[in-house]
Amino acid sequence: MKSVKIISASNPTLEISAGLCETFQSRFLGFMFRKSPGQNYGLFFPGSSDSRINTAIHMFFVNFRLAVYWLDKNNVVVDKAMAERWRPLYMPCKPARHILELHENRIDAF
Numbered sequence: 001m002k003s004v005k006i007i008s009a010s011n012p013t014l015e016i017s018a019g020l021c022e023t024f025q026s027r028f029l030g031f032m033f034r035k036s037p038g039q040n041y042g043l044f045f046p047g048s049s050d051s052r053i054n055t056a057i058h059m060f061f062v063n064f065r066l067a068v069y070w071l072d073k074n075n076v077v078v079d080k081a082m083a084e085r086w087r088p089l090y091m092p093c094k095p096a097r098h099i100l101e102l103h104e105n106r107i108d109a110f
Contacts, residue, residue, distance in 0.1 A: 001026060004044050006100065008110050016102060016109070018044040031101060032061040042102035050095035057099060059087045067107040070096030077110050 006016040021027045021043050030043055037043075047054060055070055066083045070092035079092035082104065102109065 006042070006044065010110065014109055016040055016042050016106070018042040018100065018102075021045045030057070030062070031064075031066065034062075036064040037103050039103045039105055042100055042106070045099040045101075047097040047099070050097050052091050052093075052095050055096045055099055056089060056091040057083065057101075058089060059083050059085055062086070065104040067102045067104050067109070069100040069102070069110055070094075071098040071100065073097045080107065080110070082107050 002020040002022070004018050004020050006018050008014045017040060019026070019042075021030065027045055031037065050072060057068060059066070063085055065085060068081050068083045068090060069077050070079045072078050075098065078094040078096050081090050083090050
């Protein structure tokens with residue numbers, strides 16, 4: 001899986017390495033059946049248009065909490081949530097283009 005480097009504009013010393021989920025399989029699986037990610041690792045799901053429905057996530061078969069960020073086309077955070085394990089649906093309050101899933105301790109990183 002390809003990876004990208006995520007750097008916070010508000011905290012430039014924080015660098016996150018994120019797996020790039022571009023294929024159907026990687027987007028579908030996400031963190032399902034995995035162990036909890038390291039504090040500086042996550043998954044980035046790029047999108048092609050702004051939407052609430054297309055950026056909705058589920059937490060089935062994910063056995064740990066995740067800090068989830070929804071970003072717009074300019075990579076600005078439009079919403080965030082602490083996703084609880086096994087919850088069926090999380091959706092941003094505003095349309096978003098991309099999703100970033102991180103270790104639960106990174107809920108206030110951006």
